[in-house]
Amino acid sequence: MRYGTALALLLTVWCGGVRAQGRYYGKDLGALSELHHGVRGRVYAVDSRTLFIKDFNYDGEGPSAYFYVGTAKSPSNVGALRLRDERGGSGPLRRYRGEGVTLSLPDGKTLRDFKWFSVYCDEYSVNFGDVSIPRDLDYPKPAKVGALRGVHGVSSDPVVVVDAQTLLVPNFSYDGEAPDAKFWVGRGDKPSPQGIRIPDENGKEAPLRKYDSKTIVLTLPGELTVFDIGHFAVWCEAFTVNFGHVTLPHAALANVPPSLKMLGVSPQSKLNCEVLYDELAFEVRWAVAGDSIVLQLVAKLEDGEYMSFGISGDPKRSQMVGGDVAVAWINMTTLKGNSVDYYLDAKSQCAGSHGACPDERFGGEKTNSIRLLNAALVNGYSIVTYQRSLRAADDLDLPVLTNASQPIIWALGPLNSRNEVSYHHHYNKEDKFIEFGRAPVWNCPMPEGEDDERPPPSQKPSSSKQEATAVIKPNPVPTPKPVPRVQPWDIPAIQCYEPPDGVFYAQMGPTGGKQGYSAITGHVGWGLSWYINGLLIPEINVVRGKKYTFVVEGGSDPEVPARYHPFYITNDPVGGYLHKSDKEKEGIEIYAGVRRSRTGELLPTGVGRSCNWSPDINGPEADEYPSFGAYQRSLTLECEPGNPGIVTWTPDRRTPDTVYYQCFTHRHLGWKINVLDECDAAEAEESRVVEQYAVPEGDLQSEESIQH
Numbered sequence: 001m002r003y004g005t006a007l008a009l010l011l012t013v014w015c016g017g018v019r020a021q022g023r024y025y026g027k028d029l030g031a032l033s034e035l036h037h038g039v040r041g042r043v044y045a046v047d048s049r050t051l052f053i054k055d056f057n058y059d060g061e062g063p064s065a066y067f068y069v070g071t072a073k074s075p076s077n078v079g080a081l082r083l084r085d086e087r088g089g090s091g092p093l094r095r096y097r098g099e100g101v102t103l104s105l106p107d108g109k110t111l112r113d114f115k116w117f118s119v120y121c122d123e124y125s126v127n128f129g130d131v132s133i134p135r136d137l138d139y140p141k142p143a144k145v146g147a148l149r150g151v152h153g154v155s156s157d158p159v160v161v162v163d164a165q166t167l168l169v170p171n172f173s174y175d176g177e178a179p180d181a182k183f184w185v186g187r188g189d190k191p192s193p194q195g196i197r198i199p200d201e202n203g204k205e206a207p208l209r210k211y212d213s214k215t216i217v218l219t220l221p222g223e224l225t226v227f228d229i230g231h232f233a234v235w236c237e238a239f240t241v242n243f244g245h246v247t248l249p250h251a252a253l254a255n256v257p258p259s260l261k262m263l264g265v266s267p268q269s270k271l272n273c274e275v276l277y278d279e280l281a282f283e284v285r286w287a288v289a290g291d292s293i294v295l296q297l298v299a300k301l302e303d304g305e306y307m308s309f310g311i312s313g314d315p316k317r318s319q320m321v322g323g324d325v326a327v328a329w330i331n332m333t334t335l336k337g338n339s340v341d342y343y344l345d346a347k348s349q350c351a352g353s354h355g356a357c358p359d360e361r362f363g364g365e366k367t368n369s370i371r372l373l374n375a376a377l378v379n380g381y382s383i384v385t386y387q388r389s390l391r392a393a394d395d396l397d398l399p400v401l402t403n404a405s406q407p408i409i410w411a412l413g414p415l416n417s418r419n420e421v422s423y424h425h426h427y428n429k430e431d432k433f434i435e436f437g438r439a440p441v442w443n444c445p446m447p448e449g450e451d452d453e454r455p456p457p458s459q460k461p462s463s464s465k466q467e468a469t470a471v472i473k474p475n476p477v478p479t480p481k482p483v484p485r486v487q488p489w490d491i492p493a494i495q496c497y498e499p500p501d502g503v504f505y506a507q508m509g510p511t512g513g514k515q516g517y518s519a520i521t522g523h524v525g526w527g528l529s530w531y532i533n534g535l536l537i538p539e540i541n542v543v544r545g546k547k548y549t550f551v552v553e554g555g556s557d558p559e560v561p562a563r564y565h566p567f568y569i570t571n572d573p574v575g576g577y578l579h580k581s582d583k584e585k586e587g588i589e590i591y592a593g594v595r596r597s598r599t600g601e602l603l604p605t606g607v608g609r610s611c612n613w614s615p616d617i618n619g620p621e622a623d624e625y626p627s628f629g630a631y632q633r634s635l636t637l638e639c640e641p642g643n644p645g646i647v648t649w650t651p652d653r654r655t656p657d658t659v660y661y662q663c664f665t666h667r668h669l670g671w672k673i674n675v676l677d678e679c680d681a682a683e684a685e686e687s688r689v690v691e692q693y694a695v696p697e698g699d700l701q702s703e704e705s706i707q708h
Contacts (some may be wrong), residue, residue: 024164024227024258025052032119032129037062038234039119039129041101045139047163047257047308049105051117060095064123067093067103069111075118075127081109087439093119103264107291111139140257142168142293150244151562152178152527154234159246163257167218167232174234174243176210178527181243183208183218184235189247191233193240193579195223202335208234217374225262226253234360239667240579242561247691256414274434274446276309277426281381283444284309284410288390288437293400294373295594296324296385299412303332306415307382308424311398312407313344318431321342323409324398326370327421328384330377337375339386341368342421344398349422359396369393379671402437460623470645488519489628493539494532496679502548504540506567506606507531508555509613512631513622523668528565530554530661530670534637536628537671540661543679550592552609552645554663566604566664567647568593575662577602591659592649604664608645614638649673673692 032053034040041056058065070080084090086101104294105111111133118130142163148156153175160168174181182205186195199205201216220226228246229314233245244593255690276282282299299307306329313322323344330337341359343366350357359366373385390400413424489512494504501703509531511517516536517529529537569592570577577588593606613635615622625631651659655675663669 030131043131048110051103052102055098056096056101058096062121065093065121068118068120069114075130089439134409140255146246148244152243154244163259165220165259170215172211173212174211176234180238181208184233185229188230191235191242202376273442294387297328298383301382309370309410312409330382339372341370378636398694405433405435486514487520489515496541505551507553507611540673547650550647552606552608555610556607567606568664576667578665593647606645606647609640609642611639
């Protein structure tokens with residue numbers, strides 16, 4: 001995809017929250033009465049100010065037929081409101097042959113202000129066909145669901161389902177410290193690996209960065225709608241961890257608006273687009289909406305560069321001096337977008353109130369008349385969407401004409417240290433005219449990927465939500481990429497003669513920075529791993545025929561998945577058996593830590609209260625410790641009330657030489673168990689002597705839980 005995601009956002013802004021997808025059209029108002037000139041079709045309320053006519057027909061032979069809404073008892077053009085057609089045109093209606101038509105009311109009006117919709121002929125005062133609008137119409141509207149709350153700082157205000165394929169997440173926060181967090185949806189009320197990832201607000205599927213109270217807009221991919229899913233989550237894909245989720249109850253979402261794709265509207269049929277400078281893919285897109293215009297600037301910019309576009313200072317030619325422009329850019333570090341109203345007083349940088357300056361620098365009642373709607377950085381393209389009035393808001397602004405062509409100016413250049421424009425390195429050297437009120441024409445390359453998303457022309461929409469249910473194809477769980485090898489901490493293995501009673505304490509703790517889990521195993525950790533007898537994922541040596549007991553304190557509440565770590569022993573070096581597919585489970589054996597229910601389901605038994613080795617929040621980072629022993633002394637064991645779980649295991653001759661202790665619900669938390677035929681006493685004594693010299697006395701501490 002090139003930059004099609006942000007293009008769709010411009011459509012969302014312009015069409016009052018209507019957005020992309022499947023075969024639901026909104027609230028059914030009924031069929032048009034079939035009175036004259038072959039008028040027929042079914043009318044739907046899309047949202048508070050949008051109508052959709054499904055399969056609209058009209059022979060086009062009426063002398064002056066228009067779309068009307070009105071407040072009188074019956075259709076008439078007296079005191080009624082004429083609507084622009086689906087292309088934004090204001091002329092008499094053309095011929096229609098079973099088309100889908102989307103119409104918008106002017107700003108400030110809703111469907112509750114009117115009693116009927118009609119195809120009406122002005123010249124002969126004849127109603128060609130109409131439908132009533134109920135006085136108490138419950139038109140589709142966005143719906144609020146729950147707020148995100150979870151681990152890794154995940155939080156938000158209540159999530160808003162804007163339409164059947166658009167989610168607004170207000171004040172979203174996430175600490176950005178997990179290696180593979182994604183926005184995630186799926187069936188059911190809780191996330192699982194069987195869900196699918198959805199792109200972030202910039203259209204990317206990369207692991208999520210840090211967010212600090214940012215409001216974001218997310219779009220469900222392909223043909224997926226909120227009617228097909230039951231939850232929205234922040235999910236760590238590589239380690240199958242739920243960082244926080246909200247349920248999407250179908251009853252509460254039954255009356256959300258449909259989206260443009262569901263109405264059969266493709267982006268280029270609603271928007272205008274012109275290429276301004278092809279070398280840097282600089283484009284302007286726009287749509288007139290009532291008394292305002294929404295514009296979107298797109299360009300391939302470097303960090304610290306701006307793009308500007310606006311009305312010429314001379315009404316007959318393109319002239320910089322006297323021009324009224326919007327200057328837009330994206331801070332590529334913070335991804336914050338900017339759009340500022342400028343008046344070009346002279347061909348110079350702004351100094352005081354002279355030169356190319358923001359309107360507000362000129363003092364008095366001069367204001368920034370531009371409203372930033374959205375900014376995104378997609379595949380290297382800066383995309384800024386903003387809105388302004390067609391009329392001039394103050395004496396530094398120029399009007400946007402909708403009944404004639406007018407000259408425009410544009411420029412690309414660097415920002416100075418004040419984030420104001422410096423001299424442009426590209427600008428229009430010839431006159432450039434645009435007719436902003438024209439019927440939409442797309443004179444730009446199509447954003448990559450848009451054509452792939454549209455169904456073939458022969459594919460006809462189904463007639464109900466049920467028929468339109470999308471197939472959710474789960475993504476394969478990715479294997480974490482190997483991390484660069486660094487020298488791991490020297491953490492001695494637990495020998496076959498230790499401890500004498502064969503009792504191990506299994507608790508959770510931090511992965512220990514670059515010298516810990518990742519260096520030992522070669523895999524990325526997601527922040528937690530098993531500690532056995534106070535040691536970070538030590539190799540354990542056991543002897544066949546001897547009984548071993550694991551006192552498990554990894555958490556017992558499955559409703560808090562990030563703190564629920566059932567212990568089990570398996571031949572699988574990855575772990576996370578609960579969330580594996582049937583194919584992934586092939587060849588996997590479990591030797592301890594589960595039982596089989598009457599229905600054949602494997603249930604974990606290694607479940608107990610939560611005990612965690614917690615680092616000193618005021619101490620150094622893990623990477624600053626020279627040894628694990630030094631790091632271990634900075635940790636404190638903190639246990640919740642409750643009882644531990646107990647897992648007993650006796651390896652036998654059928655047990656492989658190498659098995660693994662793991663977490664039943666999460667991947668990559670444990671490490672190796674070496675299974676020996678015998679434990680030689682002399683070898684054990686020699687090992688004790690070697691260890692005395694290898695590890696300074698008191699450097700490592702082995703500690704049981706508080707209760708034991």
